Amino acid sequence: MGRAVPDTHGEILAAAARRFTVTGYRGTSLQDIAREVGCSKATVLYHFANKEALLAELMAPAIEVLRSLDDQLNGLTGAAAQEVAAQGFVDLAVRFRQEIAVLRGEFPELLCQPAFAHIQEISDRLRDALAGHSDRPGARIAALVLLAGISEACAEFADIPDDELRLALLTLARRAVEPVDAPVPHPPTTEDKDS
Amino acid sequence: MGRAVPDTHGEILAAAARRFTVTGYRGTSLQDIAREVGCSKATVLYHFANKEALLAELMAPAIEVLRSLDDQLNGLTGAAAQEVAAQGFVDLAVRFRQEIAVLRGEFPELLCQPAFAHIQEISDRLRDALAGHSDRPGARIAALVLLAGISEACAEFADIPDDELRLALLTLARRAVEPVDAPVPHPPTTEDKDS
DNA sequence: CTTCCATCTGACCGATCGGTCAGGGTCTGA
DNA sequence: TCAGACCCTGACCGATCGGTCAGATGGAAG
Numbered sequence: 001m002g003r004a005v006p007d008t009h010g011e012i013l014a015a016a017a018r019r020f021t022v023t024g025y026r027g028t029s030l031q032d033i034a035r036e037v038g039c040s041k042a043t044v045l046y047h048f049a050n051k052e053a054l055l056a057e058l059m060a061p062a063i064e065v066l067r068s069l070d071d072q073l074n075g076l077t078g079a080a081a082q083e084v085a086a087q088g089f090v091d092l093a094v095r096f097r098q099e100i101a102v103l104r105g106e107f108p109e110l111l112c113q114p115a116f117a118h119i120q121e122i123s124d125r126l127r128d129a130l131a132g133h134s135d136r137p138g139a140r141i142a143a144l145v146l147l148a149g150i151s152e153a154c155a156e157f158a159d160i161p162d163d164e165l166r167l168a169l170l171t172l173a174r175r176a177v178e179p180v181d182a183p184v185p186h187p188p189t190t191e192d193k194d195s
Numbered sequence: 196m197g198r199a200v201p202d203t204h205g206e207i208l209a210a211a212a213r214r215f216t217v218t219g220y221r222g223t224s225l226q227d228i229a230r231e232v233g234c235s236k237a238t239v240l241y242h243f244a245n246k247e248a249l250l251a252e253l254m255a256p257a258i259e260v261l262r263s264l265d266d267q268l269n270g271l272t273g274a275a276a277q278e279v280a281a282q283g284f285v286d287l288a289v290r291f292r293q294e295i296a297v298l299r300g301e302f303p304e305l306l307c308q309p310a311f312a313h314i315q316e317i318s319d320r321l322r323d324a325l326a327g328h329s330d331r332p333g334a335r336i337a338a339l340v341l342l343a344g345i346s347e348a349c350a351e352f353a354d355i356p357d358d359e360l361r362l363a364l365l366t367l368a369r370r371a372v373e374p375v376d377a378p379v380p381h382p383p384t385t386e387d388k389d390s
Numbered sequence: 391c392t393t394c395c396a397t398c399t400g401a402c403c404g405a406t407c408g409g410t411c412a413g414g415g416t417c418t419g420a
Numbered sequence: 421t422c423a424g425a426c427c428c429t430g431a432c433c434g435a436t437c438g439g440t441c442a443g444a445t446g447g448a449a450g
Contacts, residue, residue, distance in 0.1 A: 138363040149344030168333040176371035
């Protein structure tokens, strides 16, 4: 009865997600998506203004969670920032495996599109937090390796249950981040307005 | 004098590498490459049979080194395999930063092309070695995260000197691989035909 | 029955893609 | 001087891309 409602919009969204994960955003044509849904290409463009809008709607939930993680990170320093960043990103990556798989590799190019204007800055801050806000090259490199590797792993291990993948990644992340040996974000000579 | 030789072939190769690293293989047209070189698209296709052949010649040296690493790995087990895999891959990734940046993200699709027929198997074996040939999900996941992350890091940190990047990545890899606590590939109850 | 609106479609558009081809320069060696 | 190899090019090809548009369909409201 109720299920007789076609919900073409949602079907297109789901089909696009499936195709994007296999052949990438650039490598997937609107025709491909339409074929998978079983409608015409014009129908796809009736439900979505253009290809970019389709991608934007697909990524919206993941981006929302990423933003909230960015908020949580605000103000944290040192090991606390590392732990929250690791836990938050692993959780996000596991939950939005498919969305992350979509962006795989095309990240830098897709970020240029206006729909993803601030994602670059957010992920930069996330990387910075995972490095414990350290400016040592080793810490920054480790943070990048982890973020990129976790994304890739989530896209790859689609068959592993969420809990198991999350645990493995979090364990790895805690083992791999470069430890911030001294909790000295700034020596007590400067003004400490919040302590 | 001698430098007057144009060497268009090499210039095209270099220009292609530059463009591919920025906009990816798919995202770079032969026209783009020709424009960067300052010749016509037809000239590009005079020096290279097609776009795929251009990519293949670009990747050939890196693939050669990857193959030799694969040979070195043959027969190694446990921690020894992990160490050789980590060291070998970090070295390869740092040396062939640009080549690896080219493949960034388009790896799975590009591997389908006949020129890269066996790369998938080799990288699978490399991942397996980095996991110490363990079948524990944690070890396999850590290996994948490292391989993917190291590739991404090499593509990203183009400004860091080779030595510094290599040291940081190797330190990270040794810290991050899941340790193979006991060198027991198989308990002595089953038949041991080679020991 | 008529009107209206949401949904959907085939036909079509200009742009760009990878790739082909005939031919024009230029240099060399006979 | 001439033949031929080498390098390079503009013009062109069919295919496919994202996107537009006029119109067909069908159900609900008046």
